[in-house]
Amino acid sequence: MIAVTDLTMRYGDALAVDDLTFEVRPGLVTGFLGPNGAGKSTTMRVILGLETPDAGTALVGGRPYVSFRRPMREVGALLDAGAVHGGRTAAMHLRCLARSNDIGRERVGEVLEQVGLAEVAGRRIAGFSLGMRQRLGIAAALLGDPGVLMFDEPVNGLDPEGIRWIRELMRRLAGEGRTVLVSSHLMSEMALTADHLVVIGRGRLVADTAMAELAARFEGDVLVRAAGQEAFAHVLRASGASVREEPGGLSVTGLDASRIGELALRHGVALRELTPRGASLEEAFMELTEDSLEFAAEGSTR
Ligand SMILES: Nc1ncnc2c1ncn2[C@@H]1O[C@H](COP(=O)(O)OP(=O)(O)OP(=O)(O)O)[C@@H](O)[C@H]1O
Numbered sequence: 001m002i003a004v005t006d007l008t009m010r011y012g013d014a015l016a017v018d019d020l021t022f023e024v025r026p027g028l029v030t031g032f033l034g035p036n037g038a039g040k041s042t043t044m045r046v047i048l049g050l051e052t053p054d055a056g057t058a059l060v061g062g063r064p065y066v067s068f069r070r071p072m073r074e075v076g077a078l079l080d081a082g083a084v085h086g087g088r089t090a091a092m093h094l095r096c097l098a099r100s101n102d103i104g105r106e107r108v109g110e111v112l113e114q115v116g117l118a119e120v121a122g123r124r125i126a127g128f129s130l131g132m133r134q135r136l137g138i139a140a141a142l143l144g145d146p147g148v149l150m151f152d153e154p155v156n157g158l159d160p161e162g163i164r165w166i167r168e169l170m171r172r173l174a175g176e177g178r179t180v181l182v183s184s185h186l187m188s189e190m191a192l193t194a195d196h197l198v199v200i201g202r203g204r205l206v207a208d209t210a211m212a213e214l215a216a217r218f219e220g221d222v223l224v225r226a227a228g229q230e231a232f233a234h235v236l237r238a239s240g241a242s243v244r245e246e247p248g249g250l251s252v253t254g255l256d257a258s259r260i261g262e263l264a265l266r267h268g269v270a271l272r273e274l275t276p277r278g279a280s281l282e283e284a285f286m287e288l289t290e291d292s293l294e295f296a297a298e299g300s301t302r
Pocket residue numbers: 011014015016034035036037038039040041042043185294
């Protein structure tokens with residue numbers, strides 16, 4: 001488990017993380033979501049002891065990261081996949097990491113296999129594509145078989161097959177009971193991967209919610225246009241729907257389109273339009289974070 005409590009981190013005058021508190025629980029993929037510059041990487045760097053916060057704590061299993069003697073056995077992290085020594089081969093790079101953390105050499109082959117780099121184990125990293133570097137970074141994170149994993153924007157540079165692979169890997173790791181925190185600035189990505197979401201904007205907590213709860217909260221309505229609309233509104237209400245009149249139709253919530261269609265059929269109502277209007281999770285994210293965009297262009301949403 002990761003516990004971030006009252007965390008504040010400044011860079012000069014800039015407040016990167018502002019009194020942030022959240023927990024990341026085992027057995028779930030927790031998405032760490034926020035627009036560019038929201039403070040996700042900074043928070044992860046503090047958790048990994050790479051930055052000293054101005055206030056608050058970030059603990060892994062109740063302890064600060066720097067207190068672990070063999071940290072890679074406790075926490076695996078992919079932060080900046082570019083930050084490796086290009087002159088080494090993939091296998092050499094991982095062997096060095098393994099040695100410094102008292103991890104058996106056999107793990108190197110295992111993780112290279114696991115991330116699909118076994119065939120290029122002997123090649124220099126300098127010649128690796130961005131996607132291969134991401135995979136190597138993930139291999140390093142998995143090396144110590146840690147119970148806690150953190151991935152900062154792991155799908156960057158990966159092709160669709162690679163993206164699917166990452167998603168499945170994270171789900172599997174969580175399924176094994178590990179704590180998995182993955183950052184992204186794309187809600188669409190999180191919607192497919194995360195069970196739980198921690199959303200931040202301008203360093204502050206915006207939402208800490210189960211994915212399913214968020215989806216329900218931003219559930220859309222169904223636009224209904226029908227002959228004898230008023231009478232049909234009564235029918236819908238009697239069946240438990242909330243109905244609001246709007247120009248040219250009814251906005252219906254609480255019943256889905258197929259149920260509304262059945263009711264229309266049963267009551268002999270001719271439908272002219274039946275359109276589910278789902279507020280997408282992307283819109284939900286925009287709404288949650290619109291006040292906290294760092295560089296929002298005037299009149300535009302990103
Ligand atoms: N080393 C640094 N020096 C100065 N300011 C920094 C530094 N690192 C981050 N910042 C600032 O802190 C804020 C948070 O940045 P951070 O990289 O944590 O955000 P992020 O959510 O990870 O964004 P992105 O998705 O763009 O990586 C930003 O305003 C950023 O400009």
